[in-house]
Amino acid sequence: MKILSAAQIRLADQYTIAHEPISSLALMERAATQCTQWLTARLRPHTPVWVFAGTGNNGGDGLAIARQLHGQGYATAVFVLGAAKYSADCAANLTQYEALGLSINYLHHISDFPPIPPNVLVVDALFGSGLNRPCDGLAAALIEHLNASRANIVAIDLPSGLFCEDNSQNIDENIIAAGHTLSLHLPKLALLLPDYQHKIGQMHVLPIGLNEDFIKNQHTDYQFITLADCAAMYRPRQQFGHKGTYGHALVVAGSRGKMGAAVLATRASLRAGAGLVSVLTAECGYTILQTTAPEAMTLLNEGENYLQGKIPELTAYQAIGVGCGIGTETETAMFLGEILGNYQRPMVIDADALNVLATRPDWHGLIPAQSILTPHPKEFSRWAGRWDNDTHKLQLLNDLSKKLQCHIVLKGAYTAIAHPNGQVTFNSTGNAGMATGGSGDTLTGILTALLAQGYTPETASILGVWLHGFAGDCAAAHYGQEALIASDLAEFLGEGFKALGKEKQQNSLL
Ligand SMILES: NC(=O)C1=CN([C@@H]2O[C@H](COP(=O)(O)OP(=O)(O)OC[C@H]3O[C@@H](n4cnc5c(N)ncnc54)[C@H](OP(=O)(O)O)[C@@H]3O)[C@@H](O)[C@H]2O)[C@@H](O)CC1
Ligand SMILES: [K+]
Known part of the structure; x- marks a missing residue:
């Protein structure tokens, strides 16, 4: 199994959308379904699930997961980083969640952060492979707040704040410390290195149907060896x-x-x-x-x-x-x-x-x-x-x-x-x-x-x-x-x- 860079993963995403073909929103729904299935196979029926979503597609994944879990009878709450702009698929998922009559808590200031009871499951969907700078400001404060709680954290795609490849300039406190990380379709290089194991917990690779022919043709120096290989x-x-x-x-x-x-x-x-x-x-x-x-x-x-x-x-x-x-x-x-x-x-x-x-x-x-x-x-x-x-x-x-x-x-x-x-x-x-x-x-x-x-x-x-x-x-x-x-x-x-x-x-x- 190949390990691709963040840029290659983005291209695989685009190629799949264009050639399957599938809308980007439907691909997000497919990714969310995989995560929801992973969660429901392990969740106790009464565990509340609190989803913390960012402004991009990782946040969109989190919102879709929250909606799907709600549909299956789980008590969900959604907290979204307040911003002027959300990615199109994230915005579409905000609308879909609200259309169910559910409320969304927007976080603009530290004072908006909710106390986290230890019995909730936190779904970390703040940032994924689109992280483009180390976290700071409100996002970093939220990550510290979540890490300080005693709640279990499941990270979607990556622990928020962790880059896919090079974390040599990153700031440890500003990265989510998850118990489990659900890496979409392929593992990322950073998830396999010992430096950040305290942030990743156990890694699980969930297939989301990205185009395999495209992946096969990508050059990479890194492979993750599987039974099939x-x-x-x-x-x-x-x-x-x-x-x-x-x-x-x-x-x-x-x-x-x-x-x-x-x-x-x-x-x-x-x-x-x-x-x-x-x-x-x-x-x-x-x-x-x-x-x-x-x-x-x-x-x-x-x-x-x-x-x-x-x-x-x-x-x-x-x-x-x-x-x-x-x-x-x-x-x-x-x-x-x-x-x-x-x-x-x-x-x-x-x-x-x-x-x-x-x-x-x-x-x-x-x-x-x-x-x-x-x-x-x-x-x-x-x-x-x-x-x-x-x-x-x-x-x-x-x-x-x-x-x-x-x-x-x-x-x-x-x-x-x-x-x-x-x-x-x-x-x-x-x-x-x-x-x-x-x-x-x-x-x-x-x-x-x-x-x-x-x-x-x-x-x-x-x-x-x-x-x-x-x-x-x-x-x-x-x-x-x-x-x-x-x-x-x-x-x-x-x-x-x-x-x-x-x-x-x-x-x-x-
Ligand atoms: N691969 C696939 O096939 C599929 C991938 N999917 C999902 O998409 C995810 C990637 O989504 P993505 O590209 O939208 O990026 P994402 O991680 O949500 O963050 C970008 C946003 O955060 C912002 N931002 C960045 N750094 C920041 C910082 N330090 N502090 C604050 N803000 C920061 C940046 O905005 P900026 O401020 O730079 O304008 C932007 O708005 C991927 O991980 C997976 O979960 C699935 O849905 C479907 C299939
Ligand atoms: K995440």
Whole structure:
């Protein structure tokens, strides 16, 4: 799914109106209907709904929602920013609301703001994608007033005051803090970045029937990856496939006290479909690996507690995943350098391998092009330095990806994957339960297995991150987010592959 800019969304709106064809007022009604349906599926029957509407089409959406909710028996109240001029569709909705004999409260001064009881649901329809400057004056005061209430806030399209893309110059207090944001048709870039998560709450993308052909032809550097996107990339097992068909993955992981990382990565590689998995670990991990991952072959290393010394022959492996729990001892760093110097295919580089490499820029040239690096923000900062805000961070991510010619998976909510061609993919799966030790080791195992199976590094990075999050969502549904532990992720990977298979089959029915 594409992530378009505010300007492109406006064009998609216009194109849909002209080519469907549909009147702009009917398109607004369609958008409002989607929001109303989302709300009524969750609202308690007696919850009053107070809609705060602005002067443009976001306000028009809010007014149409209020009218529709009133029609379904909900107690609604409408408050509109007083202005000399309203957009045509907003004005039409003001008229329609009043035509039902309902009154509209116009807000001209702070003294007009109503006290907000905690039991009401506030619908924020002040500003959407048409915001053209940071909020100030009466609008900013109203936003602060709403934020200070204890009411639940549902934002239509965007939390009012938040720009679609760049918020680096925005003022935090003057942005609505919503519990839920209903993004119309497509997600917006700002909704996927951590800086403003306290303003967005949970994001939900509601389809409103914008013209898909037009969207398909728009250029954007940002994608939001969905089940349908991943199903198109997924290659089901072949009937006549054998273990050689699906590649041999090598997991280089573990040291004394961190052998769990090797176990998690290895088990994830096995569950993610590699034909064969070998694990190269320190001597002290031999029995552990043979016991916990009997399907994998364990290679011996001369290091008792951590990897060191001579590296094995690497040509047999279609992919290598290196770094989970290896530590940063000098001998291990040298061992890592040997691996990098002797392996030319794209590999997966994680955790301690990233930490070692962050301190050795002279080795960056050894990283095979198209490799996948999987830092969490702290690891990324060791490579890229500090960032001022998320816009700056995205820039640094792109710069590093281009410089190394590697795919960089910046882990977090809506994990961002920067590709060397300048594209950034945001993931749609996963949950806060996955913020637990070992979750990253599992991802490394998955990515290594996908590379071994012959997926391109770009596809492997996207599919692997999606599968990891999907498994996390299944595990959270089963155990609850707090109780989720990293070993659960591998156990639920099969659900992800099944979902991909089902989606793919549905799309290819004869
Ligand atoms: N995409 C789609 O397909 C569809 C989109 N739809 C909806 O349309 C929304 C976009 O509508 P929009 O373009 O009318 O802009 P919107 O966000 O209502 O605000 C613009 C108004 O606010 C004003 N203004 C701006 N900044 C300000 C500030 N800081 N402080 C004060 N005022 C400020 C600006 O006036 P100005 O003062 O600049 O003259 C203007 O009047 C979109 O988010 C979605 O909800 C659906 O209806 C149907 C399908
Ligand atoms: K809004």
